[in-house]
Amino acid sequence: MNKYFEFYNPVKIIAGFKALPNLPFELKLIGVKSPMILTDPGVKKAGLLNKVLKSFYNTDIKPCDIVDKIPHDSSVETVNEISESFKKSGCDSLIAIGGGSVIDTAKGVNILVSFDDNELKKYEGAEIIDRELKPLIVIPTTSGTGSEATYVAVISDPKNNIKLAFTSYFILPKLALIDPEMTLTLPPKLTATTSMDALTHAIEAYVSTQNNPLSDAYSLTSIKLINENLVETIKDGNNQDGRFNLALASLLAGISFSNSMVGIIHSIAHALGGVMKIPHGLANTIILPFGMEFNLDKAYKRYSEISRYLGIFQPGKSEKENARALIARIFELREEIEKLTGLSLNLEDNNVKKDDFEKIAEKAMVDGSVIFNPKEFNKEDVINILERAF
Numbered sequence: 001m002n003k004y005f006e007f008y009n010p011v012k013i014i015a016g017f018k019a020l021p022n023l024p025f026e027l028k029l030i031g032v033k034s035p036m037i038l039t040d041p042g043v044k045k046a047g048l049l050n051k052v053l054k055s056f057y058n059t060d061i062k063p064c065d066i067v068d069k070i071p072h073d074s075s076v077e078t079v080n081e082i083s084e085s086f087k088k089s090g091c092d093s094l095i096a097i098g099g100g101s102v103i104d105t106a107k108g109v110n111i112l113v114s115f116d117d118n119e120l121k122k123y124e125g126a127e128i129i130d131r132e133l134k135p136l137i138v139i140p141t142t143s144g145t146g147s148e149a150t151y152v153a154v155i156s157d158p159k160n161n162i163k164l165a166f167t168s169y170f171i172l173p174k175l176a177l178i179d180p181e182m183t184l185t186l187p188p189k190l191t192a193t194t195s196m197d198a199l200t201h202a203i204e205a206y207v208s209t210q211n212n213p214l215s216d217a218y219s220l221t222s223i224k225l226i227n228e229n230l231v232e233t234i235k236d237g238n239n240q241d242g243r244f245n246l247a248l249a250s251l252l253a254g255i256s257f258s259n260s261m262v263g264i265i266h267s268i269a270h271a272l273g274g275v276m277k278i279p280h281g282l283a284n285t286i287i288l289p290f291g292m293e294f295n296l297d298k299a300y301k302r303y304s305e306i307s308r309y310l311g312i313f314q315p316g317k318s319e320k321e322n323a324r325a326l327i328a329r330i331f332e333l334r335e336e337i338e339k340l341t342g343l344s345l346n347l348e349d350n351n352v353k354k355d356d357f358e359k360i361a362e363k364a365m366v367d368g369s370v371i372f373n374p375k376e377f378n379k380e381d382v383i384n385i386l387e388r389a390f
């Protein structure tokens with residue numbers, strides 16, 4: 001265990017079915033009257049934007065603007081454009097309704113409008129932002145990124161085929177309103193891959209070089225909730241307990257990795273997103289067990305602790321064998337996902353060619369997550385993992 005650590009999470013969380021009607025009251029507490037609403041076409045089509053707008057009837061909350069066309073894995077250009085309309089519309093805050101793509105776009109817009117700037121790339125990296133931003137309120141509609149409670153924003157830079165990471169305590173939302181009602185419409189494939197993103201956050205944070213007892217507690221609870229609820233919730237998207245538990249798991253994993261960081265699996269997933277446009281959750285679902293196998297010799301004690309927490313630990317067996325049992329459980333989960341959703345969890349069926357490996361590995365090696373992995377790695381190690389996941 002590390003002898004020194006920092007842990008910070010000041011995000012107010014309100015969670016549960018029927019959390020949404022509390023939104024106007026919460027906005028009043030923050031002092032917000034004229035928020036910009038950000039969402040995307042899928043979320044709007046699922047009727048979720050309307051649910052939020054309805055909660056404003058008979059209140060003095062008047063959205064200054066509604067941006068409902070945010071694309072997947074949104075880019076620096078999108079952020080620049082939206083921030084220009086924010087400045088023109090006299091908005092006082094931002095409300096993000098959506099998954100990580102919408103939430104991270106809102107975080108990017110918040111940086112630009114708060115600094116009255118139009119060049120997002122200036123703020124890339126760690127702790128470049130040095131003062132309070134405008135209030136950001138997040139209503140997640142996927143259970144995956146945990147971005148409602150992370151101090152990270154990931155925004156793509158399509159010109160350079162790379163995903164840029166922005167990290168600062170000031171990026172953290174003011175309020176995370178987690179109403180699992182907002183995730184009931186999430187289709188099985190997205191339910192599966194977004195939850196596997198959360199599982200990857202929790203597992204990578206637990207074995208990261210920055211792990212600490214507080215984020216460990218969040219990670220373990222998250223892993224257990226996903227292990228116990230994912231398959232049942234893919235089978236029945238209206239399973240209310242399952243939806244709530246997955247939403248909590250995503251939140252817990254977000255808080256954990258925001259403080260402990262992620263490792264090789266995210267380095268590769270970010271590169272697969274940047275170079276091959278593979279959605280983030282899917283990329284993690286494909287790479288997770290192979291990244292764990294790579295880390296096994298350095299992380300087996302901690303993998304074995306996780307297996308104990310999940311109730312799959314066998315006392316007669318060694319720590320390494322119990323660590324392998326955890327990896328086997330991840331493979332089993334993936335098989336169930338393939339069976340239930342029709343997804344193919346290999347790189348070949350997701351349009352990756354072996355000729356792309358070199359480019360992907362190069363991008364993975366410059367990702368910010370590299371330094372937090374429990375085991376050092378190089379380009380050849382990444383290529384070996386890509387071969388295994390092919």
Ligand SMILES: NC(=O)c1ccc[n+]([C@@H]2O[C@H](COP(=O)([O-])OP(=O)(O)OC[C@H]3O[C@@H](n4cnc5c(N)ncnc54)[C@H](O)[C@@H]3O)[C@@H](O)[C@H]2O)c1
Pocket residue numbers: 040041042043046048072073074098099100101102104141142144145146147150151152153154163182183184185186187190194197280281
């Ligand atoms: N900031 C962070 O801490 C962090 C962590 C991990 C990932 N990310 C980033 O988040 C992004 C991925 O986010 P995501 O996995 O949440 O997916 P997403 O936001 O890209 O959404 C995926 C799709 O699901 C649809 N959708 C969302 N909610 C829905 C609902 N309830 N019903 C029906 N459809 C719905 C959307 O319209 C979209 O088409 C990536 O850019 C990734 O890099 C950020």
Ligand SMILES: [Fe+2]
Pocket residue numbers: 145197198201266280284
């Ligand atoms: Fe992630």
